[in-house]
Amino acid sequence: MTKRALITGISGQDGAYLAKSLLAKGYEVHGTSRDRETTNFWRLERLGVRGNVTIHSMSITELHSVLHVLKLVQPDEVYNLAGQSSVSLSFEQPLETMTSNVIGTLNLLESMRFFGSRGRLYNAASSESFGDVGGVPAVIGTPFAPRSPYAVAKATAFWEVANYREAYGLHACSGVLFNHESxxxxxxxxxxxxxxxxxxxxxxxxxxxxxxxxxxxxxWGWAEEYVEAMWRMMQQPEPRDYVIATGxxxxxxxxxxxxxxxxxxxxxxxxxxxxxxxxxxxxxxxxxxPRVAHExxxxxxxxxxxxxxxxxxxxxxxxxxxxxxxxxxxxx
Structure with missing residues (x-):
């Protein structure tokens, strides 16, 4: 049977590359945006996949909006890539950064718990949560020491996912991705x-x-390679978190x-x-x-x-x- 994926933040860099990758794997791909009528999906268009993706309007910070879209799509896999993602902008907009990343992730987790979903959730965590590692490569388990509103928000979302996985048995994982460009x-x-x-x-x-x-x-790594790691995490029989980096x-x-x-x-x-x-x-x-991801x-x-x-x-x-x-x- 064809798998159905839902990508929040599909209009961004990672969302566009992930959509292209999943379509190539035979998925039915759905995405969300705050307003599908006004959002510019130029990345999807440049990758030649805009016409193959179904877009839904969804406010990730409003629980009823998230519940509605999850009930409508009933995805096998949810990739949470939404939220304010600029470190520098987070110093100017700390409240928006915290709300979109922390409340947004919580709404997805709670919606999946509410529906008793057997689907899987991938959460985009961030290397910024580790703070300054002093040249020592970070692993899952390296203490978080966030130094920006963005990093604080991503660290909080990481632990939300870990808690729902442990407390409610959700198949949910976080990819702690280091900088990836395109x-x-x-x-x-x-x-x-x-x-x-x-x-x-x-x-x-x-x-x-x-x-x-x-x-x-x-x-620094290459974004198109990093979305492949996201997908591979979701295919594991048991959910766990991974560091994705070049090393x-x-x-x-x-x-x-x-x-x-x-x-x-x-x-x-x-x-x-x-x-x-x-x-x-x-x-x-x-x-x-990146050794555990490789192994x-x-x-x-x-x-x-x-x-x-x-x-x-x-x-x-x-x-x-x-x-x-x-x-x-x-x-x-």
Missing amino acids: PLRSPRFVTRKIVAAACRIAAGSGETLHLGNIDVQRD VQSSLRDFVREAFACVGLDWQDHVHTDPALFRPSDIASSVGD ELGWKATMFMPDVVREMVRHEQAMLAGEEGAPGMPES
Whole structure:
């Protein structure tokens, strides 16, 4: 029988790639958005799958709305990718960040419990919850030490899932994903901001790129690979949480250097570090240990930071050149 999946946050980077992946696996795919009539689904369109996905209007922060959609769709698998996902924006909108991630996840869990659902739930957790790991790769069990409203929200949602799994027997798991990028990133994310600026400058824009702390270290992977890990988690007979990462960390300075090198420029001629862009609190070092995911899921990253940057630059240049199929970008 054809499996039916429901993806909350389907209009985002991960939601779009996951929809494409599940369709290729033969799933019937449904997605949610606050308002399906006004949301821009350009990512799904760029991946060529918008017409193959059924979209439902749903407010994840309203329990009756979640109950309605779950009763209507009756999914075998629910992938919770919704919620405010920008760390920097979370400092400006802490209440929205907390509500969408914490209450949203709780509404999904409670709805599944209410219906006595035999379906499975995947929750998008975040490496930000670990805080600064000091160069030691994080594993499930590494203590959480969140340093942003976003990280606090994601840590709370992680424990909600663990509690419902233990207390109510739900088949629910969290993927603690480290940074994962693609051409489908919003321009508000620093990785896309860097790549887009480097390509514009190479094309003659004459601008200067302003960045905050470029000495932070992150574990960067490729988004399209990470959604495969999500699916593999959901196929396990017993639910458990996994760290998904490359296991290699690089500085943002290295990311910038790689992006400008890809377009034949020296980054130091075009980048200005602006203390005004520093976050109120930040993580100096973030890296994950992917060994358990490799051993139990058979999943392993094949693209690392330099590969990610090169692929993002290639797509960005194609977009600037107006090539057909390039991932054009509304700013959302």
